[in-house]
Structures are given as C-alpha cells and as structure tokens.
C-alpha cells in the first residue's frame with residue numbers, strides 16, 4: 232500500500248520509512264560479485280526525529296531499546312552507526328530525539344539493520360531539511376551496514392532505500408535493475424526463532440573462501456547460474472521452475488554451511504506441505520526461510536506454526 236512506500240499515512244505524517252527485504256536467490260554469492268534477486272517486504276521500519284533539550288537519544292520501544300549517544304557504543308551496534316551518521320550529516324552538535332517504530336522482527340535476516348538505517352537517515356533528512364537524494368540515503372545506509380556486518384554487498388540498503396524488487400550486483404557503480412513482477416509472488420516466511428547471525432555467517436564464508444578460493448568461487452558461480460535462471464523464471468512467471476531453483480539454491484547455501492537445524496526443519500515442512508520451493512533467506516545461521524506457495528500458503532504456514540515457529544503469508548509485487 233501507500234504507507235509501505237514511504238508516503239505519509241494518517242497519523243504518521245512525520246514518520247519516514249525504510250523497507251525490510253527478502254532475498255529470493257543469491258545471498259552470500261552477492262558479496263563476491265554475483266547477482267542477487269531481492270524484493271521489499273510489505274513491512275517497514277519507521278522513524279521520526281524531534282528536537283531535544285540535551286543530548287541525542289535513540290528510542291525503539293518495541294525492541295526495548297533506549298539509548299543516549301554518550302553511552303559507549305558496542306562495536307557493530309546501531310548506536311555506533313548513528314554516531315557516524317550524525318558526523319557525516321554535520322549533526323553531531325544537535326540534540327535530537329530519534330524515535331523508531333519497527334513493523335518487523337529484529338535480526339531475522341529480513342534486512343532490519345538496513346531498514347533501520349534508511350528510516351533514521353530519512354527522518355534526519357526530513358527534520359533537518361538536508362535535501363538528501365536516494366543515492367545519498369543508500370550510500371549512507373551502506374556505511375551503517377559496514378558497521379553492522381563488515382563486508383556487506385549493498386543489496387540490503389539498496390532495497391531498503393528503493394522499496395522495489397530488483398536484480399543487484401555490486402560494483403562501481405552497482406548494477407541495480409528494477410524488476411516488474413508480472414503477477415504477485417506468494418511467499419510464506421517462516422521465522423526460525425533464533426537470531427540470524429549475518430555478520431558471523433558472512434565472516435565464516437569469507438574464512439572458508441580465503442582458505443579454498445577455487446572451491447568456493449565454484450559454489451558462488453553455481454548460485455549465480457541459479458539466480459540468472461530464476462530471473463527468467465520470474466519474467467515468465469514459471470513458479471514451478473522458480474521453486475526448483477530455490478530448492479537447489481538451498482543445497483548450495485547448505486554447502487556454504489550457513490543453514491541450521493531450524494532452517495532445515497522449516498524447509499522440509501514447507502516442501503512436505505506443498506511449497507514449490509523453500510530456502511533460507513538472508514545471512515542464515517538462524518533467521519528466516521521463504522517458501523514459494525501459490526496454492527498451499529495457509530497449509531504451509533499452519534504446519535510451521537504447529538511445529539512452534541512463527542509464519543507470515545506475504546504477497547510480493
């Protein structure tokens with residue numbers, strides 16, 4: 232809807248939005264220059280900035296976070312990103328009250344850190360009339376992502392900024408091709424219940440790649456082939472083929488050792504209950520699974536819930 236695209240809605244005129252995302256195919260390989268296909272979640276993180284009397288504070292009531300900027304920032308935390316943002320935007324001397332309302336769960340591999348960064352940057356831009364364009368918002372959010380996960384590809388902050396399904400490839404400049412989905416893409420998102428360890432998983436893949444570059448380059452190439460076939464399948468709205476490619480991609484992600492027992496259980500449940508394909512999405516090590524369910528979405532979601540997981544039925548496009 233309108234609100235999901237960052238337009239004001241009743242009662243939230245001053246709230247700026249950053250979009251969550253799912254990666255359909257290509258996570259991890261995208262860090263090494265291969266393609267990824269990502270789509271924005273209809274869930275966003277919203278932020279609002281007001282002037283304060285003394286000092287800058289960050290308030291995320293739904294996540295139980297209330298922090299003052301003077302507190303020493305944990306490395307990799309959003310407070311550390313915020314300090315960098317305020318510096319870059321020339322706002323270090325201002326006293327600001329930053330309020331954040333997330334519509335999505337935290338640390339579930341759904342792009343929450345990038346969505347948070349984009350929402351806060353846009354809210355600062357609005358409140359302080361900085362005149363930032365999308366490219367600057369995206370670039371600043373990328374700096375925050377570097378703090379959050381070390382060597383990000385840039386796909387999360389790109390989708391968080393543009394709120395549009397896209398094919399992404401990193402580079403100078405990055406390739407960003409918007410995708411017009413012919414028909415909506417019905418997915419069930421299963422939440423493993425354990426935090427997605429994106430930073431740790433990205434670091435572990437890097438370690439393995441440094442030790443055996445040729446071996447891992449081959450896996451990334453294989454994922455890239457799947458991603459490019461998935462693009463054709465999406466364009467033809469061939470969901471059977473897309474599901475098959477997702478299943479094979481899960482095998483490759485497993486080869487990268489970024490899966491987990493909960494992810495494997497969710498994937499199996501989804502396939503057994505009629506999903507055309509299922510795989511982890513995002514960094515892995517926990518986090519979320521996506522299942523392609525044109526017919527059996529409710530059944531797949533119920534099976535996940537019966538097994539003790541949370542599940543969301545979401546239509547993309």
Ligand code: MEV
Nearest residue numbers: 258259383384385513514
């Ligand atoms: C995280 O959503 C996707 C990864 O490929 C990391 C990245 O692209 O920065 C795992």
